[in-house]
Amino acid sequence: MSLTFSLAHLMGGIILLCAFLQLSQRRLAAMVTLYQLEALVLAAAAFWQGYAQHEINLYLTGLITFALKAMLLPWGLREIVQRFNMVRAVETALPMAAAMILGLALIGIAVLVVLPVTMHAISLTREDLAIALSVVLLGLLLMIVRRNALAQIIGFLSMENGLVLAAIGMPGMPFVAEFSVALLVLLAFLVVGVFLLRIREHFDTLDISGLEDIERRGR
Amino acid sequence: MNFAALAIALPFLAASLLGLAGTPRQGAVANAAACAVLLVLTLAVFWGHGAGLVAADPLGALFGVLTGFIGFTASLVNIGYVSADAARMPTQRWRLYHALFQIVLGASLLGLYADNIGLLWAAMEGGTIAMTLGVSLYRTKRGLEAAWKYFILGGVGIGLALFGTMLVYLAAQPALGAGFAAMSFAALSAHAAQMDGALLTLAFLFILFGYGTKAALVPLHGWLPDAYAEGPAPLTTALSGPLINVALLAILRFRHLLEANPVAMRPGPFLLSLGLASLFLAAFSFSRRRDARRFFGFSSIEQSGISAFAFGIGGPAAIFGGLLHMVLHTLLKSGLFLALIRAASLRGPASPGNYTFSHLRGLLRANKYVAWLLAGCIFALTGLPPSGLFVSEFIIISQTIQRNPYMSLPLGLGLLLCAVAILRNIGPLLFAPAAHEKPKPAGRGMWLVAAHLVLVFLLAFATPGPLVHLLSRAAEALQ
Numbered sequence: 001m002s003l004t005f006s007l008a009h010l011m012g013g014i015i016l017l018c019a020f021l022q023l024s025q026r027r028l029a030a031m032v033t034l035y036q037l038e039a040l041v042l043a044a045a046a047f048w049q050g051y052a053q054h055e056i057n058l059y060l061t062g063l064i065t066f067a068l069k070a071m072l073l074p075w076g077l078r079e080i081v082q083r084f085n086m087v088r089a090v091e092t093a094l095p096m097a098a099a100m101i102l103g104l105a106l107i108g109i110a111v112l113v114v115l116p117v118t119m120h121a122i123s124l125t126r127e128d129l130a131i132a133l134s135v136v137l138l139g140l141l142l143m144i145v146r147r148n149a150l151a152q153i154i155g156f157l158s159m160e161n162g163l164v165l166a167a168i169g170m171p172g173m174p175f176v177a178e179f180s181v182a183l184l185v186l187l188a189f190l191v192v193g194v195f196l197l198r199i200r201e202h203f204d205t206l207d208i209s210g211l212e213d214i215e216r217r218g219r
Numbered sequence: 220m221n222f223a224a225l226a227i228a229l230p231f232l233a234a235s236l237l238g239l240a241g242t243p244r245q246g247a248v249a250n251a252a253a254c255a256v257l258l259v260l261t262l263a264v265f266w267g268h269g270a271g272l273v274a275a276d277p278l279g280a281l282f283g284v285l286t287g288f289i290g291f292t293a294s295l296v297n298i299g300y301v302s303a304d305a306a307r308m309p310t311q312r313w314r315l316y317h318a319l320f321q322i323v324l325g326a327s328l329l330g331l332y333a334d335n336i337g338l339l340w341a342a343m344e345g346g347t348i349a350m351t352l353g354v355s356l357y358r359t360k361r362g363l364e365a366a367w368k369y370f371i372l373g374g375v376g377i378g379l380a381l382f383g384t385m386l387v388y389l390a391a392q393p394a395l396g397a398g399f400a401a402m403s404f405a406a407l408s409a410h411a412a413q414m415d416g417a418l419l420t421l422a423f424l425f426i427l428f429g430y431g432t433k434a435a436l437v438p439l440h441g442w443l444p445d446a447y448a449e450g451p452a453p454l455t456t457a458l459s460g461p462l463i464n465v466a467l468l469a470i471l472r473f474r475h476l477l478e479a480n481p482v483a484m485r486p487g488p489f490l491l492s493l494g495l496a497s498l499f500l501a502a503f504s505f506s507r508r509r510d511a512r513r514f515f516g517f518s519s520i521e522q523s524g525i526s527a528f529a530f531g532i533g534g535p536a537a538i539f540g541g542l543l544h545m546v547l548h549t550l551l552k553s554g555l556f557l558a559l560i561r562a563a564s565l566r567g568p569a570s571p572g573n574y575t576f577s578h579l580r581g582l583l584r585a586n587k588y589v590a591w592l593l594a595g596c597i598f599a600l601t602g603l604p605p606s607g608l609f610v611s612e613f614i615i616i617s618q619t620i621q622r623n624p625y626m627s628l629p630l631g632l633g634l635l636l637c638a639v640a641i642l643r644n645i646g647p648l649l650f651a652p653a654a655h656e657k658p659k660p661a662g663r664g665m666w667l668v669a670a671h672l673v674l675v676f677l678l679a680f681a682t683p684g685p686l687v688h689l690l691s692r693a694a695e696a697l698q
Contacts, residue, residue: 183344
């Protein structure tokens with residue numbers, strides 16, 4: 001039992017660390033690599049939970065996560081970075097240090113919110129949930145502090161990893177594999193959308209400040 | 220027989236066929252035929268509501284019929300729209316358009332009929348993806364911007380809602396244990412008192428902000444006016460009402476779990492503040508809108524806010540008022556957009572730019588019938604009698620005075636400001652001197668708009684007994 005705990009927490013910790021480190025990266029390629037590591041660990045965590053809970057569904061979730069999120073999506077993202085020549089650092093809306101301090105504060109909030117309200121839940125779920133909420137909030141923060149469309153997608157992907165982390169920690173929850181597939185469809189549309197529609201052509205540099213055009217015209 | 224599952228399956232089946240074959244016009248006609256069958260099926264749900272994962276309660280069945288009706292009328296008007304606009308997109312994209320039309324309907328019905336919080340979430344997710352693709356269909360720069368905004372905001376909302384859904388499941392563990400029971404609305408509301416109250420509060424916050432994004436409650440409304448203004452109008456405007464209803468009903472159902480739990484926080488203040496914020500933001504945003512679809516988009520935000528406010532007041536009568544308001548407003552707004560689509564096409568091809576108020580001025584010269592119908596719909600939107608919305612707003616206000624008197628002042632002020640801002644537009648729209656033009660025929664399908672208007676009037680002032688019975692039973696169960 002104690003091995004179940006410590007391994008699950010170790011993997012949750014690595015995922016949280018990856019999500020946090022993404023805040024400190026200016027280059028898209030580095031963010032993609034961190035995302036890939038995050039997804040790999042998530043797949044391992046899903047397998048481990050499947051083994052601990054004796055749930056075939058979780059093995060399936062782990063397999064999907066490994067094949068699509070840890071392999072296919074990073075490959076697609078790297079392809080976009082290469083093809084649109086976006087190897088340079090991307091613009092940030094906040095100074096790096098400020099973003100990281102905010103990130104720390106969010107992790108603190110997540111822990112302070114989740115741990116007291118889950119007193120009655122079993123402790124594996126408790127701490128997993130706190131980590132998952134931190135990852136979700138960090139993903140949201142990443143979407144806010146990056147001006148680049150692709151960086152926003154990576155933030156979204158990271159947030160979604162947090163959601164799956166929460167789902168695999170729920171005791172005996174139905175539909176976990178289905179949830180991860182449904183989320184994946186959403187992600188695939190995002191990535192393929194950027195790739196095929198070449199938002200670049202319309203937004204020039206994939207910089208979403210072009211959205212302000214709508215604001216100027218007074219909605 | 221499980222008609223609910225059939226009614227959900229039909230649109231997805233039709234979507235796969237419509238997406239593969241047919242010219243735009245054939246697609247539009249087939250689409251209308253599928254919608255007609257769907258309307259019959261949604262009516263049949265009352266007699267075969269199903270069991271298990273897809274089990275429609277009377278409230279879901281009622282809103283299902285509403286969705287079916289709106290899908291049917293929109294698909295009829297859509298035939299004219301496609302014929303006039305066929306050259307705008309290649310055939311393949313028209314096929315995609317008709318498939319999306321069906322998918323949005325199917326997702327709305329799934330969200331209404333599902334007795335499972337996971338399926339509800341999946342329905343909202345599917346609806347979001349389909350709507351985003353719809354908004355981006357014209358591939359214009361502004362359309363892509365609007366779609367991107369929708370995708371990012373909607374995606375974040377969907378993510379938060381999933382987290383909330385999982386927390387509700389966890390909160391139900393002490394009462395219902397692992398498995399499907401802890402995700403069923405019926406089981407959850409029967410055992411709400413034994414759920415983990417603190418966790419439920421946390422879950423509701425995520426649900427409120429997640430589904431609140433889809434219901435376009437301020438401050439999560441940013442996507443709606445843009446999404447309305449871009450893309451093919453029948454899909455992005457007329458069909459968005461049912462999706463908003465799914466989100467509002469979800470919020471109402473989760474709110475009930477909190478009310479029935481002795482430990483959880485009271486949800487009223489959250490809903491009241493979001494509702495009032497929506498009302499006032501809309502009131503102050505009306506004045507500078509030049510595009511009619513954006514203008515009425517803000518009106519949808521306002522009406523969504525009024526319903527959320529009613530749910531926040533609480534008690535069976537206020538919730539009755541909120542539900543009636545949702546029914547009437549959805550009918551009225553889709554009728555209004557159908558009239559608006561026709562009005563815009565009277566002034567040339569229905570390209571996105573042609574919905575500006577300056578372009579629509581002096582409609583009376585183009586066609587009297589369409590102009591008066593549109594004016595009637597806009598007037599009804601203000602909630603002044605004899606509009607049907609007057610009844611539901613009256614119920615909500617009188618309940619507010621009874622239960623939470625201090626809140627009635629801002630509510631009344633907001634409603635008044637909105638009504639004035641909307642009324643200001645009717646005069647120029649009808650009577651402004653326009654360039655000399657030949658009157659054009661009203662086109663087919665305008666009787667449908669009249670039907671919408673008459674229905675709104677009748678449902679409000681001569682509400683049929685069974686409807687009152689159904690709504691009050693539902694409101695009592697969800698108070």
